[in-house]
Amino acid sequence: MSLSHLQSACPETAIVLGSGLGSVVDDLGIEAEVPFADVPGLSASTVPGHAGRLVLSRISGKAVLIAQGRRHLYEGLSAYEVTASIRFMHELGVKRVVLTNAAGAIKESMAVGELMLITDHLNLQGTTPLLGGPHFHDMSEVYSATWRDRFLAAAAKLQMPLHEGVYAALLGPQYETPAEIRMLRTLGADAVGMSTVPEAIQARALGMEVAGISMLTNWAAGLKPQTLDHSEVVAVGKQASVQLAKLLAAVL
Template sequence: MSLAQIQNARPETAIVLGSGLGGVAEAFGIECEVPYAEVPGLSASTVPGHAGRFVLARHHERPILIAQGRRHLYEGLSAAEVTAGIRFMHEIGVKRVVLTNAAGAIDEQFHVGGLMLITDHLNLQGTTPLLGGPNFHDMSEVYSRAWAEKFHAAAVEIGLKLHAGVYAGLLGPQYETPAEIRMLHRLGADAVGMSTVPEAIQARALGMEVAGISMLTNWAAGLRPQTLHHAEVVEVGKTASLYLARLLKAVM
């Protein structure tokens, strides 16, 4: 298990796995694992369902870097700190990254347990990893349309229903109120979560191609009578991981 082994492999594609989705890595041929703590500038997540390590995998002989888990703003970190992994990926040659997350479904045409391809996002987290200077970057197409077409084609090929919509990124760690969900719906959001947005901004600023996929683990607050629990998010993720792994392998 060596950081040098990952660096020397020079993977051009990376996947970031959100809450409960760590099992996706098992679908690929794993060569080595490196804890985030062994990478300068990174640290392990404090959130259940985030293993906190890089995995070097192979698919059709091509190296793929998989990040099992991420850090979040609500853990008390800055946007620059939570995107350190993206900058590390860029430094070792990664050109494209798939950002996955667990999210609450707002669009009632969707179904819980399904996947949503992110077409755009609402940054409602009050910060950005580009703070500190006049870092002006175009965000007209954060999520690659060309790559999105490949995801949709792959979903049809494997018989998987793939939703598409806008992801709203909030700070957390508390879940949203029903009033906030009604507001987000009016703003055009189809799903809501507490991650991904800073990483997408950082990746695009570095010229990386980005795709985003939300695992719809639950209905957003107020849409159904039940309360929200992180343990349920992780549990749904274990099942959704099977579908996500099939989709990623088809696209790769």
């Protein structure tokens, strides 16, 4: 399919799928798809678990644009390059975006395989997509409180566990050390990952409404007697994608 098909659909809502969560599109359905490489300014991810394409789906008859995968700072890109898909969505007329990711659980009352609604974030990646000028944007409410209420209500109706918490974004690609996890816990982080925050900043700067959902695919370093492996992160993400798809369909 061509870009014109995406443009003519006029989607107002978009979803960005993180590591291992790409199979959500199988549950929501595919009307059209375009590889990232066919979109000016976008490029395919080099990370396993990220298909690297834009998919057009419909939920209750409404067009929804889905980014099946994303780029990351640790791939050697700038924050501006990483957020090209958000600017493209905005150009298409997208007004609200759900940013999902695979994350390590820090808060021990949560469990691997469950979802966490992001209430706020810690940007510990040392950069921002707004570099290059005095682009001062308020970040008092990056993640829409109104939208969070809708997700919580939908999860309750589905009898699905849905936590709330603060997401910490680090540069990666190496996983965090146990000492770094103790630091993050002291700072108030409930989950940790390597994405999402640049996109959330860019989306808010463009006036888009943002929701964030972390799929808790593993325990953060030092909390359990285990080592961390990306293949396991992707595997847990795939298993939990069904729950995420149900939640998204209920809210959107």
